[in-house]
Amino acid sequence: DTAVSQTPKYLVTQMGNDKSIKCEQNLGHDTMYWYKQDSKKFLKIMFSYNNKELIINETVPNRFSPKSPDKAHLNLHINSLELGDSAVYFCASSQDVGTGKNIQYFGAGTRLSVL
Amino acid sequence: QKEVEQDPGPLSVPEGAIVSLNCTYSNSAFQYFMWYRQYSRKGPELLMYTYSSGNKEDGRFTAQVDKSSKYISLFIRDSQPSDSATYLCAIRGSAGNKLTFGGGTRVLVKP
Numbered sequence: 001d002t003a004v005s006q007t008p009k010y011l012v013t014q015m016g017n018d019k020s021i022k023c024e025q026n027l028g029h030d031t032m033y034w035y036k037q038d039s040k041k042f043l044k045i046m047f048s049y050n051n052k053e054l055i056i057n058e059t060v061p062n063r064f065s066p067k068s069p070d071k072a073h074l075n076l077h078i079n080s081l082e083l084g085d086s087a088v089y090f091c092a093s094s095q096d097v098g099t100g101k102n103i104q105y106f107g108a109g110t111r112l113s114v115l
Numbered sequence: 116q117k118e119v120e121q122d123p124g125p126l127s128v129p130e131g132a133i134v135s136l137n138c139t140y141s142n143s144a145f146q147y148f149m150w151y152r153q154y155s156r157k158g159p160e161l162l163m164y165t166y167s168s169g170n171k172e173d174g175r176f177t178a179q180v181d182k183s184s185k186y187i188s189l190f191i192r193d194s195q196p197s198d199s200a201t202y203l204c205a206i207r208g209s210a211g212n213k214l215t216f217g218g219g220t221r222v223l224v225k226p
Contacts, residue, residue: 031212040123041123041153041201041219041221042216043159043216043219044216045213045214045215048212048213055212056212056213090159092158094212102212102214103149103161104212104214106151106160107158108158109156109157
């Protein structure tokens with residue numbers, strides 16, 4: 001059973017389109033994340049939700065909107081896609097919030113190509 | 116200056132050699148230090164987790180933290196071709212869950 005699963009794995013779309021990426025975790029974790037990894041492998045946090053509440057919101061264009069219907073799911077909707085949005089988007093989850101051990105488990109990624 | 120700096124490599128070594136990877140960081144508030152391994156077209160997976168300065172060993176892997184120098188290292192002994200991957204350091208402060216990653220070092224172990 002895949003612990004953190006993302007769909008789709010690949011997404012090819014035209015500039016200006018709107019698309020969504022879905023993430024689900026079956027680890028029973030309280031916290032979920034979205035990261036963006038650019039072509040140079042630099043992995044950067046975008047958002048984090050804890051029990052459906054937004055707790056990390058980095059400087060990201062407001063074309064990106066996360067949504068957490070429940071603590072096992074965190075989706076990412078992107079409006080008006082731009083060329084610079086092309087990247088691999090990773091979902092992750094972890095159990096602990098705040099201090100203490102916080103191990104994040106990552107999904108396999110969604111490779112987004114904007115043409 | 117990035118908060119976490121990591122040499123991108125690639126680092127090419129023969130099978131059986133010791134692989135030495137490192138990261139430097141700028142914020143002394145960072146308290147938790149991790150190494151993730153990422154195979155091509157896969158998500159990062161946690162390899163090592165350390166909190167305090169000093170060494171931590173797990174099989175062929177040793178993580179080292181020097182908080183006074185703001186320097187962390189990962190050593191891989193008896194490297195195998197299956198160790199070929201990108202290794203990312205990740206660092207976290209004492210509160211909150213935000214991980215700050217280095218840019219990753221690509222390692223190639225040649226048989």
